[in-house]
Amino acid sequence: MSITVEKTGSQTSIIKVQLKKEDYEKKVNDTVKKLSKQVALKGFRPGMAPLGLVKKMYGGNVIVEEVNKLLNDKIIGYIQDNKVDVLGQPMPSKDQPFLDLDINNIKDVEFAYEIGHAPEVSFTYLETKPTFTKFLVAVEDKMINEEIDRMRSRFAKYEYPETVADKDVLMFTIEELDEAGNVKEGGLRNVTSLMLDMFKAAAHDSVLKLKKHDAVDLNIWESLDREQDEILKHVLAVKEGEKPEVISDKFRFTLNNITRSAPSDLDEEFFTKAYGEAGPKTEQEMRDLIKTDLEAYFSGQADSYLINELHNSMMDKTELSLPDEFLKRWVKMSNEKEITDEQIETEYPVFAKQIKWNLIVKKIVNEQGFNVSQEELAAKVRTETISQMFGYGLRNIGDEWIDQFVNKQMADKQYTDKMAERILDEKALEYIKTRASLTDKPITFDEFKALVEGKKN
Secondary structure, eight states, X not given: OEEXXXXXXXXXXXXXXXEOHHHHHHHHHHHHHHHHTTOOOTTSOTTOSOHHHHXXXXXXHHHHHHHHHHHHHHHHHHHHHTTOOEEEEEEEOXXXXXXXXXXXXXXXXXXXXXXXXXXXXOOHHHHTOOEEEEEEEOOOHXXXXXXXXXXXXXXXXXXXXXXXXXTOEEEEEEEEBOTTSSBOTTOOXXXXXXXXXXXXXXXXXXXXTOBTTOEEEEEHHHHBSSOHHHIIIIISOOOTXXXXXXXXXXXXXXXXXXXXXXXXXXXXXXXHHHHOTTSOSSHHHHHHHHHHHHHHHHHHHHHHHHHHHHHHHHHHHSOOXXXXXXXXXXXXXXXXXXXXXXXXXXXXXXXXXXXXXXHHHHHHHHHHTOOOOHHHHHHHHHHHHHHHHHHTTOOSOOHHHHHHHHHHHHTOHHHHHHHHHHHHHHHHHHHHHHTSEEEEEEEOHHHHHHHHHHHHO
């Protein structure tokens, strides 16, 4: 067996593996013999099938599998032994002929692989100590007030007055009327909740005059600020396909109940409901806590903005050439689903950017000796799990439940590999941050928001 290498471009090579028949013949024959002792063929006792018959039935698959395995082992071994830094994976050369493998005519084999070489990564840009701005977003009193109002509304108290006001929830019995103004026999009828803003302005006075158990007759189509189909479906609860042929305009709205929410008082009961026993006990303590939380949130957002600026700057300033044609062919060959050349051309720039960033991270990780400990991985998985639970509205579900989810995720190697990559990405970005010169700049929230949205646009 021999391996030869031929450069085909500045970043591509062909590796040829030549196998003598002696390199794989014995392994193929041994595998067939082993298989003959395992297969069950009709008419023969288990393990007693004739070797020639087994060879005829399974030999083709055996020789292909063994040759492919040997070729793969040799090419991977060569790359590792010679510390060849490749992009993607080795793939058959474009000029590689089809391997004609015959178990009854074992012969020498030559197979050619094409590989792409990773470029050298230089960080001369970081040596200039580039300057970046770290924005300090100010927490304003109006933000604290808005959060207090939101919390008071969330834990609102409910009242059931006798008269109607703007924000009340109104429970109506709505009944269809006949031409004489009486409740129509067999007509549409439903009990539902409405709010004043669901009525058009012309009907507001009629509704606001109502007291509990009062009724008012209205043209339902002209009084409600909704399309007719929406009124039928959501107000009158008419199911699809059950719409009557004739529907009156006039309906009687009888007010059954009025529900009014009042913001919670800033008292002990509210603080306990909102924050638990260990939370703030006074309005000032609540304001201080909200301010601290907002400062931490804004600091995180500003840091994310800075990290994104660092990332983009590194991508722009670090010049890396890639073997584009090789990578495009590799993408097409390795894709599980069929992908057209047009799709590759469209999507390749994004793929190339990711390859470039991976090379930058790999360089930093290797130079700085970064790694991911089991403790770091578990902490990251736990943080992601809690964040996901919060996204589903599941808060305070208990450590026992969280531990179960974390343990399940930690058993998923594909998931933990992705988490480890993210941790290394974060470490690389933090390292880049230490090599930059940072200037603090106070900024209002509105200014910062406009800055972020401007970047998105």
